[in-house]
Each structure stands twice: as structure tokens, then as C-alpha cells.
Amino acid sequence: MKREKRFYFDVKWFLILAVAAFLLIFQVFPLVFLVIRTFFREGSFTLEGMRRIYTYSLNWTCLKNTLITASLSMVFGILIAFPLAFLVGRTNLYGKRIFRSMFVMTYMVPPYVGAIAWLRLLNPKVGVLNVFLKNLFGLSGMPFNIYSIPGLVWVLTTFYYPYAFITISRAMEKMDPSLEEASRISGASPLKTLFKVTIPLMLPSVVAAGLLVFVAAASCYGIPSIIGAPAKIYTVTTRIFDYVSVGSAEGLTDASALAVFLMVTALLALYAADFVTGKKDYITVSGKSVQPSTVDLGKWRVPLTILVILFTVIVIVIPFATILATSFTVNMGKSVFTPGNLTLKYWNTIFSRKSILKSTGNSLTYAVSSATLGMIVCVVMAYLLKRTNVKGRKIPDFLITLGSGTPSVVIALALIMTMSGRFGINIYNTAAIMIIAYMIKYMMMGMRTVTASLSQVSPSLEEAARVSGAGWLRGMKDVVLPLILPSVVAGWFLIFMPCFYELTMSILLYSDKTETLGVELYLYQTYHSQQTAAALAGGILIMVTLVNVLLSKLTKGKFSI
Amino acid sequence: MKRKTFLTAALAVGMVLEGICCTAVMADNSDVSGKVVIYTSMYEDVIDEMQETLEDVFPNVEIEFFQGGSGTIQSKIAAEMESGKLGCDLLMVAEPSYSLELKEKGILYPHEFADKDKLVFDYDEDGYWYPVRVCNMVLAYNPDMYEESEVPASMKDFAENPDMKGELSMSNPLTSGTAYSSVVGLLDKYGEDYFKALGKQDVAIESGSVALTKLETGECREIMVLEESVLMKRETEGSDLTVIYPEDGCIPVPSPVMIVDDKYSANANAETAAAVEEYFLSPEGQKQIVKGWMYAVRNDIEEYPYDAVPLDKLLENTIPVDWEKCYRQREEIRTMFQEYVTVPQE
Amino acid sequence: MSVITIDHVTKRFDDVVVIKDFTAEFLDGEFVTLLGPSGCGKTTMLRMIAGFEKPSEGTISIDGKTVSSKDVFTPPEDREIGMVFQSYAVWPHMNVFNNIAYPLKIRKIPKQEISERVSRILETVHLSQYEKRMPSELSGGQQQRVALGRALVAEPKVLLLDEPLSNLDAKLREQLRFDIKEIQERLKISIVYVTHDQSEAMTMSDRVFVINSGVIQQVGSPVEIYRNPVNPFVADFVGKINFLKGTSSNGRIVLDGMDDTLDYGGPLTGRVEVGIRPENIHIVRDGAHLSGRFVTEYYMGEENDCRIRAGSAVLRVTADAETFRSFGAEEQVGLRISDFLVFPEGSEDGRGNE
DSSP states (O other): OOOOOSSOOOHHHHHHHHHHHHHIIIIIHHHHHHHHHTTEETTEEOSHHHHHHHTOHHHHHHHHHHHHHHHHHHHHHHHHHHHHHHHHHHBOOTTHHHHHHHHTGGGGSOHHHHHHHHHHHHOTTTOHHHHHHHHHHTOSSOSOOSSSHHHHHHHHHHHHHHHHHHHHHHHHHTSOHHHHHHHHHTTOOHHHHIIIIIHHHHHHHHHHHHHHHHHHHHTOOHHIIIIIGGGTOOOHHHHHHHHHTTOSHHHHHHHHHHHHHHHHHHHHHHHHHHHHHTTOOOOOBOSSOOOOOOBOOGGGHHHHHHHHHHHHIIIIIHHHHHHHHHHHBSOTTSOTTSTTOBOOHHHHHHHHOHHHHHHHHHHHHHHHHHHHHHHHHHHHHHHHHHHOOOTTTTHHHHHHHHHHHSOHHHHHHHHHHHTBTTTSOBOTTSHHHHHHHHHHHHHHHHHHHHHHHHTTBOHHHHHHHHHTTOOHHHHIIIIIHHHHHHHHHHHHHHHHHHHHTOOHHHHHHOOTTOOOHHHHHHHHHHHSOHHHHHHHHHHHHHHHHHHHHHHHHHTTTSSOO | OHHHHHHHHHHHHHHHHHHHSTTOSOGGGTTOOEEEEEEEOSOHHHHHHHHHHHHHHOTTEEEEEEEOOHHHHHHHHHHHHHTTOOSOSEEEOSOHHHHHHHHHTTOEEOOOOTTGGGBOSOOOTTSSEEEEEEEEEEEEEOTTTSOGGGSOOSHHHHHHOGGGTTSEEEOOTTTOHHHHHHHHHHHHHHOHHHHHHHHHTTOEEOOHHHHHHHHHHTSOSEEEEEHHHHHHHHHHHOOOOEEEOOTTOBEEEEEEEEEEOTTTSSSOOHHHHHHHHHHHHSHHHHHHHHHTTOBOSBTTOOOOSTTSOOHHHHTTSBOOOOHHHHHHTHHHHHHHHIIIIISOOO | OEEEEEEEEEEEETTEEEEEEEEEEEETTOEEEEEOOTTSSHHHHHHHHHTSSOOSEEEEEETTEEEESSSOBOOGGGSOEEEEOTTOOOOTTSOHHHHHHHHHHHTTOOHHHHHHHHHHHHHHTTOGGGTTOOGGGSOHHHHHHHHHHHHHTTOOSEEEEESTTTTSOHHHHHHHHHHHHHHHHHHTOEEEEEESOHHHHHHHOSEEEEEETTEEEEEEOHHHHHHSOSSHHHHHHTSOOEEEEEEEETTEEEETTOSOEEEOOSSOOEEEEEEEOGGGEEEESSSOSEEEEEEEEEOOSSEEEEEEEETTEEEEEEEETTTTTOOOTTOEEEEEEOOOEEEETTOOTTGGGO
16 A cells, blocks of 8 residues: 655654754754853953953963873874774683773763872872882882873873773774775785774774864863862863853853863864765675674783783772772871771761762763763764765764863853743753753764764665665664664763763752752862762762673673673 | 742642641741742751751741852852843852952842841941851861971961972962952962962962862872861861961951842842841851851850861951952952962973 | 656756656566666666655656655655665674564564565575574675565565675676576566666566666667667677777778778768677688788687787677687688678767766
């Protein structure tokens, strides 16, 4: 029975338009309002605000620092993540599954808490690791000084490389091995194959990963505020905080004028990424099905495993042990094992606070909502970008990147200004404003993973579903989504995690009913003690890890990070 | 929409409760009703305790706290002002220079406080703001690591003792109102040279809690910090960190309480807010403040914060702060601090 | 009765015209091939029939219902067609059974019936023992059989095939070619087949549409277009051919750079282009139309491929096994032309694109 429809209602376009409208109202409008605001004073157009900010030499130093640290973090993040993703995804390295879970753990800890751990380990005066190394090798001075550009880059890199790792390893596992085999048969050595075939084929994912690390590092506040300040290294984000804290309308103007720099930087980075990738969207998951192959490491298997263990110990185990030790220590000046110095009271504090249950519930709800809604937006917009040739299909991608490039504090303030009734929408002091803030800030993480993954799936797979009689929605559900599912799950987690402990925006937007874990964390670290903050961060880490393990067990490894 | 329903529900419940428990203890306050939202930078522990007391004192008032650092709250308010309405009715935040700014902008609602002659700190003659608690800027060190004789005993020495270079930390005047007021006081007392000296010392400019951590681990030898944060650590954690009352004077920074005018407030409930303000200024309210490791503002309160010095003793040696100057010259002073202290010295 | 009607369809991507004023009728049970070089627009035409592209102008009807016109558009899923893609498009996350059963599941066919129909199709495409396998465990040929099965299972009236054999090796290609033809004859469905391979077109089709640069060059049975191509492009594309230039007058054609002439009874006069297929050139001792010198030869079994220089041109000549190796290099030979085609000079018809 054939239907002849004169007015064909297309679900696909309806969804695309709905998502685009959502972005327009809740993301574009607040940010654009903020930017336009910097050009007006008392109702008339002026470049005075911009001039004041961009002619001040300290601000230029900050811009320079931001670009340097973000670029270096991106480079090192990729240099770390690519080999790890390859080893874990494509070789017979020992303990691959455990390493895979370990590598993303730095992402499960709020940057602020991680930075405090590194500060304790590597400060040039009494840094625990510094002292240990000094005694071990009989050095005359401390080997490391965390209060430096390299120190800042180190902490940023260790914190943000999981973005790159997750993005690249997803793509790596799905690559058609015949492409590599073809290279070997053509006479290329395994190493040459890696450089001539594997890496170029992975380019879209590598670029996506680099972009994520760059934007995240550039718009991060927690780490530079702790590691940078003692060395007088200021970044755009710490500078923005200075301006915001003035607490006046001019302060907001100055802050947003400076934020424009980060927005533009993020857009330029996206543009550069697009340019580098160019037409190199290789379809590595074609309609032809192949078995992924595993590279035999041979005699390198043991040494490489040891190397990876070493990396894990340095980047993950040591700082995490420090955080946990902190949470059990009464006096941080003494070892946790000094008699009377070991305590459970900080853990007791977080579990006995009556608001903790409510905050955890709120955070969970908001983070799950943001991640889920965010991924819907991402999948739909990635589809628009990769599967249609509408004019302006690239715009949503730019908008989503713009949001992530904007510092959290600026997003929160823009939302307060525009979403509290002045323009007919009032969601201030509700859960909605929190969820929207989180989405604006973190959606890019999902967008990049999904885009990279979707561009690897041959359109004919979806078309085959359509001619089989499946509508667009059904085809998405049965064919496209299952094929990009690993990336969707990864993207979901990449959004979920930072929302779960989000701090900067939450503290500005929460109300009596919408208090979150991030707010608790903020209060602990500001008013109470690092120990309680460490205990809370430890609790979050344990909880997320448990959920991850449980999910992995229940779905037989299908859904885990 | 949801929120509206909720509010209606809350109101309905409130009315029912009113009907049932109108014979509650504090009969004199039962005629005060409605909702009051308070923005404050006070400690959470203090607020938790206050909230319980307030429920007894104002059985018919729904009191909600929003809590954050002064900088956070001030920026939130600035953004709210853009939309024409604040999210609160009462403010207990920042320092008097901020009150001057809000008063000038016409945001505040005047209220005559009968006992204002008992206040030992500056207040607004027209009743737009009163001090409600005192945050005290002092020095602190860690006796587990250093002798008292090894660390500077005055604000001046803190900035000038060359042995201390690279081992000091202080709160950031660019993000904290109390820290800002303190450096204005120091600027008045010692002139620009004080800032220059701080710059030469390579003082780390960071948040108080990070500074305390560094003091505890021995990374810093001495820090300039709010007394309350040290006292809290001493009382709740049994910490040995010790306050030094600088020889050249500590810097008590009174924090104001202000009522938001009905035109701008969340619940247009200025009279109820005034009643709550009265409570905070009353001896009962002040005693609660003291429990939160801050000093009271009245001369008739004998209590003082945990193992600190009594208020009258404290006031014997202080560095005064010119609030007008804090407000009027904010831009210049901030910039000066940045250039001398925060920017890397060539 | 026509199962697909394409009426004045034009397709533009931005300003580039990909299909220009295409009009055709495909009949019920007919095997139609769209043949042309890559980039000629044949795949775009197929995708417009499937509903993946909208025509810029014109209408398309399937089974009497308009599916694409100025104000009607039926999406692919409602067109009830089957399609096989060049890259198989077998879903890697479903096993063979589920791949093939998918169109039936979409149509909410009862479970029992699905399983029966899938079994039947599996037999048809010779995959009966593979139903539990995942696609990655199958060879390319087997995967393409899965795709074929999936396209056939819902018993569509029309099956669209987009270069389905081009990813397979020669032996499999031949095998699958006959399988497809056999299935089509047994199920009596209409097939629209897109390829650039003339031998596929020739062996399978009832009718061939030769397309170049978005324009239909010629429509006809394989024999017609081989024997009577309308222009040098078609002549060249559907088989091997030698082109020589010459002048026609008074029933004779004088070939450029040669002393020899050909008798010609056709209507064309003046400058012409003469096309001679290799099998129509015979090496003879007597009665030659042309003379040439032997250059080289390639052994291919039954028939062999020789190169003979005549004047300034080098001609491809098909020689039988006997003739093979009977000549030495530069030896003088006589050539008899048994049949040839004549086109007016300059009637290139898009051959320049090649």
C-alpha cells in the first residue's frame, strides 16, 4: 500500500529545526547579548570597553600565557593519548581493560582538587614527590617546580588528556585493518605503516581530540588559579575572574570583553581544525564488514606494559593517593601515618551533612539531563553537519564550540542577565538554568566525538535502512545509533562527568532547591578545609568508578568508558 | 511554571501552619510573615545553625540562604541588576564600600536601628546599612614548623623582611572584598611602597584556603589571612596554626547587613527583611555570629570568637580603612596592586 | 506496462547540471542498465529513483504513483523498492539473518512468516548455512549476497543495483552476475542496474541506457547499441573500436594518410570518422582493403589481439589462433574490412570528457 503524500511531514527536519531553535534561544542569545553589551555604555555604541581591555599590557601577557599553555597541553595531550589509545585499542598489551578504565580517571576528579594534589607533590619547597626524588638521587635542589609554565602545562595535560584518549581510542578500534594490511603488503614496515596510514587515517579524530584539549585547557579556571598564581602566571580565565569579582556592571563588561578573546580563539581553533581535516573525512567503517585486527607487540610486549604501568603510577596513582591521603589527614604538615593524624572525620562530615543527599541527587539529575539532552543535540547537529548539504550546516558546530570556549563564569552571568525575566523567559533559580549552563559549556565534548564517529560511517548503511522501509527515525535507531554508540556513550560520559561536579557556574546559579555537589565542594574548599573537599572528590571518584564498573559488568563491556 | 506552583503551594502550607501554630513561642514575631532570601558570604556551618534558630524566632517567615564568596555574590548581583531585579531581600556580604555603591545606586531600603549607638563600627547615618559581623585580617604561622621569633610580627615586616621572600601568601584583593579593604588600609598607612615591597617579596596571591593549606604543609612560612579561618581550623580540627596580631595593628573589616528596596527585591518584603535584620543586630543574633568565629559589632557583647582576644582588646591596635576611598578609588587601587604585586617583576 | 516513469528530470547540485532532461520508461519485469563513465550522473539518477535525491525538475513515478514532482515527495522508505549498494552496506552489528529480516520487521510481518521468508531468500542467494554469521565473518561476495537478499526479501516490484559487483574479484563477479540474472528471471522483478562496465551491461540487460555528462546518448538492446551506436562515444564505450578519419565522396571513403579507400553506400559525404571494430578486420593474403605492417600481438587463447600499423594509425585487430604467430615484425599484411561505422567528423558527443 503506497502512500502518496502531498504534505510530507519530515521528522528529520522537524528535529533539526527544534534543536537549532533551542540553541538559538538558550545558547546564542545569552552569549551574543553579552558580547553586544560590551559595545554599549549607557545606551550608546562605544569601543571604549574593548579598548580599555585590549590596550592593557597585563592582559596581553595573560592572552599569551593562555595560548602557550593551551597549545602545549594540546600537543602533549595528543602525544600521550595517541600511543595509549593504540596500545590499549589495537595491540596485545597486558591488562588493556584495566588501563582503559584507569586512563580516564583523572577526568573524574574536579580540576581544582587535582591541582591541589599536584601542588602538594611538586611544590619547590616541601613537595612530597620533590623531597622523595631529591633524597633518592641525592640532588642538591628540588628537581621540579610546579609553579611554572611547564608545571601548569603538566597539570593541564594530565587532567585533559582523557578527552583525547577517549576520542582517539573510539576511532582507533573501529578502523578497517585492511587499510593497514594494504600498507604492509606494499612493503611498509609496521612503524612506517603507523605514520603513513594509521595516523593519517586517524587524523579527523586526532584533530577533534586536539581541539577538545585546547579549548578545555584555554577556558579552564581551577588549575591556573592554583598553579599559576604563585608564579605570577596569569591566564585569561584568572583575569576574567578578577574583573568579575569587582561586582559591578563595568566589571562584567570588562570580563565579557576579555571573554570575547577566548570565544574567538575557540572559533579559530575549530576553523583551523576544519582546515587541517579538510576533505579527509575518511570512511573507515564502510558497508564492508571486517574483523578488527590486533597488532602483536612481540618482544616489546613486556617493556611496553611496564612503561604504561609507570605512566599510570605517575599520572594517576600518585595524585589520587595524595587526594585520598589528604582526606584522611588531620594535619597536612605531618604524614598521614603519624600517630593521631589519621582520621575519618572528613568522610564523616560529608556523609553526615543533611544537604549532601539532596545535592548528590540534584547533581545526578542535572548531569544526566545535561548529558542526555546534550547528546541529542549533538547527534542531531552532527547529522546535519555530516549528512546534509544545507547551507549553514556548519553553524551549530561553531555555536557549540563557542559555548565551550567561553569561561564558565561568563556563561553563568550571561544566563542570569538574559534568562531571569527581562526577555520574557524566566528560568532563574530553577533546575533548567543549571542544565542549560552545563550544556552550553560541555556539549562540545559530545559534538566532537559524535562528529568524528559519524563521518566514519558510510552513508549507504543508513540508506540501506531507508530503502528497507525504515523511516528516518527508525533508521537512526536501528542502524546509525548502534554504529556510533560507543562514541555516543563516550560523549555522554564526557558531558556527564564535568557537570556532575561542576563548580563555577553552579555557585552562581544555584538556589535553595537546586544545590549541587559542586556547590558543596566550593563551600568546603573555600570555607572549610581541603581535607573535606578531598574526601568529597574521593567520594565522587569512587561512586563514578563503581557505576562504570557495574555498567560494564551488566552490559558485558559494551557500555563503559 | 513549576516554580509558580511551588510558591503557591508553599504559601498555602505557610497559611495552614500559621493557623495551627500561631501560639508558638516567640509571639512577638509571629505577625511577621512572608519569605526572605538572604545572600551571604558567611560560613555554611554558621548558617546551618542560624537557620534553625531563625525558624524558632520567625515561625511565619520562610528564610532562604544563598551562600557564596563575596566576589561571587557581588557578580551575581551585578548580573541580576541587568535584568532589573535581584534574587534576594537581605544582603549580608562584602564590606562597607560595597554598601556605599549600592546605596548610591538606590538599591537599598533604609531602616532605623534603635540601638545603633551601641555599634562600635561605622554605620550609615540614614540607616541604609549597618555592620553585622567583623572579619579580621591578621597574620598566621605554623608553630609545628617555625618558631614565632622566625616569622614577621608586623604587617610592615611581612612585606619587607627579605628572609621571607617567596614564602608568603595572602588573599587576593582582586577577588576578595575583605582583602581589598585590607590593602587599602595598608596603602593609607605605608603608602605605595607597601605594594612595591609586597611585589619584591614574591607574595603568592591566592585564596585563603589554599594559603592555609600551604601554611600547614610548611610551604609557606607566614600568611596574611582572615582570623576566622584560622580560628575555625583550631576549634574544629585541633589545628596548631596560630594567629599573630600584628604589632602595627590588625585590620578589622566590618561586614554590612543591607535591606533591598521593594523595587528590586525578590519578594518585595522589606519590612519582614527589616525584622530579620533587627534580629541579626540584636544581642542574640550577635552571639550567633561570634560562634561563627567572627567578632560582634556591639559594645554590650562580652563573647568573643574561639580562643581569640576580646573585642575591646582587639580594637586597641588596628589599621583603619577609609571606606569612601575604597569605593571611589577602586579602579586605581586595583590597578596599582596589579602592577606592583601581581605582574611579574622585571 | 511501465513500472518506472521518468519525465523530464533534471538534477542540479548548486549550478552544476548532473542530469539533464532525462525521460525514460522502464517496463515491468525489464532489466534496464544505466551505463556510462564515472561521473556521468547514472548513480544520481538511480538515487533519485530511490528517493535519496530530489530532482530539481521533472517527475518520477513508480508503479503508477508519482513519488517525486514539484509538490510531491515520497521518502525512500515509502517507495517499496529494493536496493543494493556498491559497498554492500551490510550492517556490521547484525547477523545475516537479522540483516535480511530487517525490511520484514519494519513491515511488522509475524515472526513465523519472517523466518520462513528469510530462509527462502537465503536459499535463493545461496547462503543457507550462514544465517547466524556476523558480516565480518563473510567474504565480500557473501556480504553482497546478504545485501541482495535483504533487497529482495520484501518482494519489491523494483530492484535498484548501484555498481554492485565493482568491489568483487573477477571470478565472483561473473558468478554473481549470472545469479542476479537468474533471480530476476525467476522472481520476475524489474531491475535498474547502474554500472560503468559494458560487459555487465551487455550480458544482463534487456535494454541499455548509455549516459554521458548527464545526457542519454542512446537507448536500445545490447545488440542494437553494439551494432548501431549513434555516435562515436557510444561506439567506443560499449566495445573496442578503431577510429580513422577520412573523406567521403561518390560512394567511397578515402582514409587520411592512406592510399586505400573503402566502399561506402551511406548518405554521409565530406569529412567523416570511420569506426571499425577489431573483429571486423581480417588479415588476408588476397582481397585486402588496406595494407599495413605487423607490429605486435598478444596471446589471449581463442582470439588474439594484434597491432597493425596502417598509414599513421595503429589498428587493433582480432586474429584467430591460426593466424597467431604466423607473422614477423614489420611484415607486410593485407587487411579486409567486413563491416564499419561512419560518423560525421566532430560528432564527439562528450567523448572529450573522457
